[in-house]
Amino acid sequence: MDGDALRDVLATVREFVREQVVPREAEIDDKDQVPDPLRQAARAMGLYGFAIPEQYGGLGLSMYEEAQLVFELGYTTPALRSLFGTNNGIAGHVLLEGATAEQRARWLPQLAAGEITAxxxxxxxxxxxxPGGLRTVARRDGDHWVIDGSKRFITNAPVADMFMVFARTDPDAAPSRGITCFLVPRESTGLSVGPKDQKMGQFGAWxxxxxxxxxxxPDDAVVGGAAGVNQGYAIAMRCLAHxxxxxxxxxxxxxxRLVDETVQYARSRRxxxxxIASFQLVQGLIADSVTDHYAGRSLVLDVARRYDDGSDRRVGPAVAKYFASEMVxxxxxxxxxxxxxxxxMRGVAVERFYRDARLFRIYEGTSQIQQVIIAKSVVGEAANESA
Structure with missing residues (x-):
């Protein structure tokens, strides 16, 4: 996307977030639901497909461009981003990373348009x-596969139309091998979704x-077709890096957003x-948060550039996720x-964001998993030595 077009997109999203979503944050938190007008506006702006290539109806943003867009989305409740995050992210990238041309042509336009949620x-x-320890299994039965198992904490499961299901297809393979990803429509016989989880925060994100x-x-539900059998783990790892x-x-x-809320309160509270902004110990807290924000922003943009040029799609994403989730x-x-x-107190924005922020250190791989990825990549084979 050229610079002018990106600036227009960022300006439009910023206006939407700050003028339409921010005023309704308390409502979203209280009712555990994003209002339909906001959902419809997100579809109209193309937010369900910002990371999906233009040939499939998306905006086709690079990782560097996507990071700038997500900065704007992060300014408000995570429930907004959750509406379309999986279509663009880990679910949509299953198709981008591993699907056949036919599967991409069939499903990506629907994801980009927000016609279906994955x-x-x-x-x-x-x-x-x-994920190497998963127990869901799929066995071949003629020209079909039969899947048995259960999944937990699945984002958007209550409203999803399509599930990218990872199942073990070779029980004799190593834990990180023998896993296949399947496209499973919601209406499939035998598939059921439990009640919404009762979480600490991020209300409105189900x-x-x-x-x-x-x-x-059927066989054509295997992501990647015949070549995709037993390739699910590798697909999942590439999706998680993004x-x-x-x-x-x-x-x-x-x-x-938290820095802005902090500064505004410190200026007004007497x-x-x-x-209280005149107290040096308060100034120290603010300075530390501003510094953390600057460091996180610069790190993410640098990692995004390296992701785009292909020079680092393993350590950089782990470093960025680890630092930024701990930082916030x-x-x-x-x-x-x-x-x-x-x-x-409930009803105060920073209390809500305090609860919301805690989850970032857990999903997409915990902070401890990111530490292991980073350390093993630097240390090499010595990390696997035993006494």
Whole structure:
């Protein structure tokens, strides 16, 4: 996308977020639902397909351009981004990373238009940060596959039309091998979705369990066709690398909002006859948060460039996700501290963001998984030595 077009997109999204979504954040948090007018506006702006190539009806943003867009989306409740995040991110990228030409042509235009919502069904009760431990299985039955198992914490499961289901197809293979990804429509017999999870935060962003009990899908449901059998783990890892840069950018956007809320409150709140912004210890908290935000923004943009040129799609995404998710937690904590007792009250923005931010250190791979990825990539074979 050329520079002028990107600036127009960013300006439009910024106006939408700050003038239409921000005023309704408390409502979204209270009702655990994003209002339909906001959903419709997101579709009209092309947000369901910003990372999907233009040939399929998307905006075709590069990772560097996407990061800038997500900075804007991160300024408000994560529930907004969650509406279309999986279409562009880990679910949509299943098709971009591993699908056949026919599968891309069939499904990507519908994802980009927001006609369907996709879900990335990888996580299980005993297979979260390590997808190699998944227990969902798929066995061939003639020209079909039969899938049995259950998935947990699946984003958008309550409203998803299509599930990208990862299942073990070779029980004798190593944990990171023998996994295949299947396209499973919601209406498939044997597929059921549990009630919405009751979470600490990020209300309006829905997750739920997904159960597959003898679900039958044809051969053409295998992502990548015949060549995609047993390639699901590699597909998942590539999707997660993209998703980690995306989530890092989202954390940077939230950090910016938290800094703004902190500064505004420090200027207006008076103690001992003067604004608390005049107290040097408060200034120190603000300075640390501004510095964290600057560092996170610069890191994410640098990692995004390297992702685009192909020079680093492993360590960089892990570094960005690790730093930015931990960073926004620190910024949120300081924001509550500057607000004092008010920051602990429901209905105050920083209290809500404090709850929302906590999840970023868990999904798309926990902070500890990112540490392992980073360290092993630097240390090499020595990391696997045993006594």
């Amino acid at each position: 879900a990335f069904a990888l996580t299980e009760a005993d297979a979260g940060s390590d 997750t739920a369990d997904v159960v597959l009990n003898g679900v039958r899908v 998703g980690r840069v995306h989530i890092a950018a989202l954390c940077v956007g939230m950090a910016e 103690q001992s006859g003067r604004a 937690g620190r910024v949120a904590d300081r924001a509550v501290q500057v607000h004092g007792g008010s920051g602990y």
